[in-house]
Amino acid sequence: MAKRLVTDPEDLGVESQLIRAIGDLAAGRLQAIIDGDGDLNYASTADRTGSGRAVDALLRRLHAGVIQLARELVTRPPEDPEAIAVSQAQTIFSEVKNLCIATLEGVFDADGPHAVSVFPGPLHLAKLLLAVSGDLAEAGICRVRAPSGINAGKWWRIIRRAARKRPYLWRNHRAALDKSFLFKGMSAVVSFPTGGGKSTLAEMKIAASLLGGGKVVVLAPTLALVDQTAFTLKNAFHQRVRRSRR
Numbered sequence: 341m342a343k344r345l346v347t348d349p350e351d352l353g354v355e356s357q358l359i360r361a362i363g364d365l366a367a368g369r370l371q372a373i374i375d376g377d378g379d380l381n382y383a384s385t386a387d388r389t390g391s392g393r394a395v396d397a398l399l400r401r402l403h404a405g406v407i408q409l410a411r412e413l414v415t416r417p418p419e420d421p422e423a424i425a426v427s428q429a430q431t432i433f434s435e436v437k438n439l440c441i442a443t444l445e446g447v448f449d450a451d452g453p454h455a456v457s458v459f460p461g462p463l464h465l466a467k468l469l470l471a472v473s474g475d476l477a478e479a480g481i482c483r484v485r486a487p488s489g490i491n492a493g494k495w496w497r498i499i500r501r502a503a504r505k506r507p508y509l510w511r512n513h514r515a516a517l518d519k520s521f522l523f524k525g526m527s528a529v530v531s532f533p534t535g536g537g538k539s540t541l542a543e544m545k546i547a548a549s550l551l552g553g554g555k556v557v558v559l560a561p562t563l564a565l566v567d568q569t570a571f572t573l574k575n576a577f578h579q580r581v582r583r584s585r586r
Contacts, residue, residue, distance in 0.1 A: 342366035352383040358403045368507045373410040398462035405432035413480045433470040479508045487522040490551045498547045522548045
């Protein structure tokens, strides 16, 4: 679906920039969203009416919320597992949702509530972003804490690198982690379809093993896959990987 969000790259209107940011968010290109914040420049809205300017302002605020969400998804979680970090992104989305609905003074239905003025487009988008922000926070790979006995700082450095390409965990990943997949001594057989995320889990298991003082042997059925796997692991862990092409 993210691939269907197509806009003119030269269009600096807030709507186009917001659409591109949402596409990057869905595709996991979080750094692209964060990097774009430094060069943020909006073209003036063509609709200079009061309502047109209001919509423009609401969309700008939503864009700020998407940028903040991207930052939060690559931020190290609090050391205390019980600590609750307040999501500024969710605060922004809630703020926009509330701003989109206003009671009209002196106008009300005889048999019901007061009439309201609504900006339906920004309101609907704010609700969607508010809902998805909570789901993405739970699915963020940066939210995975170091397994017991693993140095939290070293674990974070590996996880942060992994998040640059694959910032989200899928349901099958989280199911494995919930079953103590990363813990020392836990054996597992992982079988997913092609593209199902086996490499993500394997790299996390390798990281936990190496940081726990162990060694890892990876077997691959073809020479081409040996080279590909060695290259991937070398980039992931910044360590020497010995290859044996037998």
